[in-house]
Amino acid sequence: MYQYTEVDQKLVDERVAQYRDQTRRYLAGELPDEEFRALRLMNGLYIQRQAPMLRVAVPYGLMSSTQMRKLAHIARTYDKGYGHFTTRTNIQYNWPTLESVPDILAELAEVQMHAIQTSGNCIRNTTTDPYAGVIASELEDPRPWCEIIRQWSTLHPEFAYLPRKFKIAVTGGPEDRAASQVHDIGLHLVKNEQGEIGFEVLVGGGLGRTPVIGKQIRPFLEGRDLLSYLEAIIRVYNLNGRRDNKYKARIKILVNAMGIDAFREQVEAEWAEIRESDLRLPQGEIDRVKAQFAPPAYAADAANNDLNAQLAENDDFRVWYERNTVEHKVPGYRIVVVSLKPYLKAPGDITDVQMDAVADLAERFSFGEIRATHHQNLVLADVKQGDLLQVWKILNANNLARPNIGTLTDMIVCPGFDFCGLANAHTLNIAEQINEKFEQVDFLHNVGNVRLNMSGCINACAHHHVGHIGILGVDKKGEDWYQFTLGGSSEADAALGKALGKAIAADEVANTIEKILLTYIEQRKSEEESFLDLVRRVGVDPFKEAVYGADH
Incomplete structure (x- = not known):
């Protein structure tokens, strides 16, 4: 997974210090409530019905076991012992105190995490397929492209005050496990007639008061042009989107009002002006980011000759295997979905003890990585067949193995x-x-x-x-x-x-x-x-x- 550079870490550390001072000033009565409201929202802090709610960014749903342990620690120390995973693959804490949030953000920064742009009228967390990189049907792993978008969009000075919040989803193959067609921009990795891989671009999707399926604005976009084309789309939206009515401020309203052809014409004109700028991605930069998502060292002997016998001997294990695991592109491995929909518990909630258990499992059995899903579950993407029975037993002991993935109660x-x-x-x-x-x-x-x-x-x-x-x-x-x-x-x-x-x-x-x-x-x-x-x-x-x- 992507590791912060010195620049990344400095940006996050400085943001923590800045917000700590803003909170101090607010609590001392030096900063008016309305001014502080905008500042706290920039750092993911809402005031909800019962208490403040802090939303922590999990870029494209990918976490390390170290990060998961930190999330567990925060739940224990600053909250009521649990967190809640959202459809944008972020995690929310429902009970932090206002004065403790700077400390939470400082602890998150220790493990390369933050809450920047999880709220406000800006580009939010980019999401993708939780099976990215491990499912056989994908054309290419979409996560490097999500990371490229993250780096470009984080604290983008031109897009800090858009007409409304803005969401992007990226998929790597024919299936869509990221709900990309109901996003402001949906990006689908596709192959053109020449066999080149690029993006089909959709725009203007969204739900809320006016649900709309996104419309194709470009059937094929070269990867090197991704950022310049995204910039062109959002510039047209930023200039023309409504700011007089928040219910009519999303890009879907603008696209429907203009018509997709007129909207495309403006985007293409803007793109022509900036396409050859420094927004064009050098192949070296694409390769640098892709290298951070290189496949792990898969074992050649991961197949489990005893699996069929284990499934035949244990009905509960068999039912879980059939419902909560997915075929992996590497022989001998399996994708495991961790159900966060246990009986009579709030869907998407996970306790600090469960977070620690998942972190342990990831370290022991899945190269130390965990993914959050659009459906509010977690994924261990690289589990050997020979380890499945043990993984199931541990998940079961922690109330994380309900065999309901894809069923009615996986709501x-x-x-x-x-x-x-x-x-x-x-x-x-x-x-x-x-x-x-x-x-x-x-x-x-x-x-x-x-x-x-x-x-x-x-x-x-x-x-x-x-x-x-x-x-x-x-x-x-x-x-x-x-x-x-x-x-x-x-x-x-x-x-x-x-x-x-x-x-x-x-x-x-x-x-x-x-x-x-x-x-x-x-x-x-x-x-x-x-x-x-x-x-x-x-x-x-x-x-x-x-x-x-x-x-x-």
Whole structure:
């Protein structure tokens, strides 16, 4: 993984010192609240419903075991013993005190971490495929390109005050595990007719009040032109994006208002002015960054001749292996997904003890690296087949081996009204209700892959618009109600879900999901027809009838 240079470290250290003084001045009454608000947001600190919330950057989801141990230490020392992983692969602490944040940032800087640009109207954390570099289907590892974007975008002076926050996702192959088509910019590594690898560029995707699937602005972009083309796009947005209404300030609104052709024309004109500037990436620089992501020293004898026997002898291990591990491009290895969706726990939460356990596992069995996923789980990317049984036992002992990856209970859920000052409705209690209803693993595996996303407000932090089943919490005269959509997807076949009907009362959410799933089981042609495929084949009417009756 990428290691800080002296310049990187100096930048982060100086930012910590700067923020420490800003906090001191604020607490002494020397800095007005409104001025401090902008400064704390630049350093990832929000004031939420219960307490301050600090969001720590995890660039493209990659952490070392040392960094994970530091995150565990911070949870123990400055919080209530846990953290929360988000859909942008960052980690949030929900209970730090205002005065302790400079100390937290100083501790993060010791392990090459920070909270810069995890908030505010700037370029946020770039995300990518959690299987980058280890999945056979990718054209190229996208992480070096994410790192190049990180270095370019961090404290970019021209883009510190954009009309609204800005998010970029990069994928390396035909699958999309980063929801790239609902980002402000989506970058897909592709191969042109000459066999050269470059980027397909999408622009104007996003969710929230106005959900939009991104539009192609350029079918092929050479890698050396990546930064200049990104700069051109964001310059056009920065100059033309609305600043009078934050609900209409995202780039998706501008692209829709101008039309993709007119927007592309302005971008291409701007790009022509800067393409040959020092933004053009020398091959030597590309190679330098790529070298930081060289494959680890894989063992030639990693295959486990006893694996089939172990799977046959232990049903629990077999079920976990089938659901929570993925084929690796190197023979003898397996990708392990660590479930952060245990029974009756908040999705995405992880305790300090669990963080230490994952750090230990990474050091012993996966070259000391951990990845966070868009789906709020963790990944050990390089586990030998011969170590899988031991890894499972340790994960199981730490409540991290629930075999539910890709199933209904592997849900994306925002913190909702319990924590977020913007939320209209609770989500965590509804997640518990769903877990209680669908505790049986056999039923979940019979249903197969179902992506459930639930947001507590229209800001859509949990991406409910693109869930196979999407749930949006709304407030009705002081009571929580929940609106359903069906048929969304954030993957390569990205689509927005269609509304099911009127909102559902809080105590009926899990029962409503049961009706939807039983309708799917009844109507599918075979077990090979997925829930999403069925919804696309028959539409939402059969589900409406099951939920609301024949007179819907």
